[in-house]
Amino acid sequence: MSSDDALEDALVRTSFRVAAMLTRIGAEHDLSLTQLRLLGILRDRRPRMTELAAFLGLDKSTLSGLVERAERRGLVARGRSPEDRRVVDVSITPKGRELAERIQQEIRAALAPFTSRLSADDRHLLTQLLDTVAGKTPAQHDTAP
Amino acid sequence: MSSDDALEDALVRTSFRVAAMLTRIGAEHDLSLTQLRLLGILRDRRPRMTELAAFLGLDKSTLSGLVERAERRGLVARGRSPEDRRVVDVSITPKGRELAERIQQEIRAALAPFTSRLSADDRHLLTQLLDTVAGKTPAQHDTAP
């Protein structure tokens, strides 16, 4: 009720829109949304399977298959830790990194037509607001009255 | 590159976040994200299978199964048009509508902790900005097309 829900609805609509875009771009490279995220995460991390599952919010058993398929395509590599021989850490290969970077560019390019509807100031503002909502910005040094 | 990409990245991050939330809430009612959307669409429409497929961006063959499972749970109903007997139109049942509305409330409630990090003014502003990006609002200060 009330216009308070408008923001929630706008967030949901936006999310579906962006997700559809990501799904399409992923599909053009034979990647599911999850595999897209997998590569994105591995771009600046080298986690073990369990950490990866936590990042993605998936069961560890799901990860086995996910990583297995990505590995088969030469996008990621599995390595066993010498310290703890139970641990499997996952890293991105050069080929995987290249693909991830290309896709990131495509995503930005695909979103640009939409974001460019805003002025530079508004783009900056929107970024800040989204970061605040996400809790990225601790508290937003806002113009609080 | 540069900080211009920050907005694209923020949109993507936000989308994943919201999608994760929707997936969780759906799972609590044994609904996939797609089924959630299905119910959402049917809340104010009564489309035929092909239209539904277009709305969801899915192949029509996917819809058969999707609707079939939802129908088996009593959430939607299929009806054949008397004019064109090839056409199958899909409608939401009272039970389905009730569930859809409950879930919508849950979604709003789940997002509230995040959106409430903003002031009322900022919430309003963010809504406007998102609507503009989505092309819902023609331009910041709308007028004739």
Place this chain on the structure above:
DNA sequence: CAGGATGGTTGGTACTACAAACCATGTCAA
């Protein structure tokens, strides 16, 4: 060392999604 905890994989099930093949119905043109 025994027992338990931790890290991953395997096996089983259900769902999602697509493409191709397939009926049934509708439409149009000769």
Place this chain on the structure above:
DNA sequence: TTGACATGGTTTGTAGTACCAACCATCCTG
């Protein structure tokens, strides 16, 4: 009017996603 084509959905087959429960292997503690 009828044959050819178009349209609307379903079926079938395959691959991937995702979960749970059961399972090995390795580590850690008492």
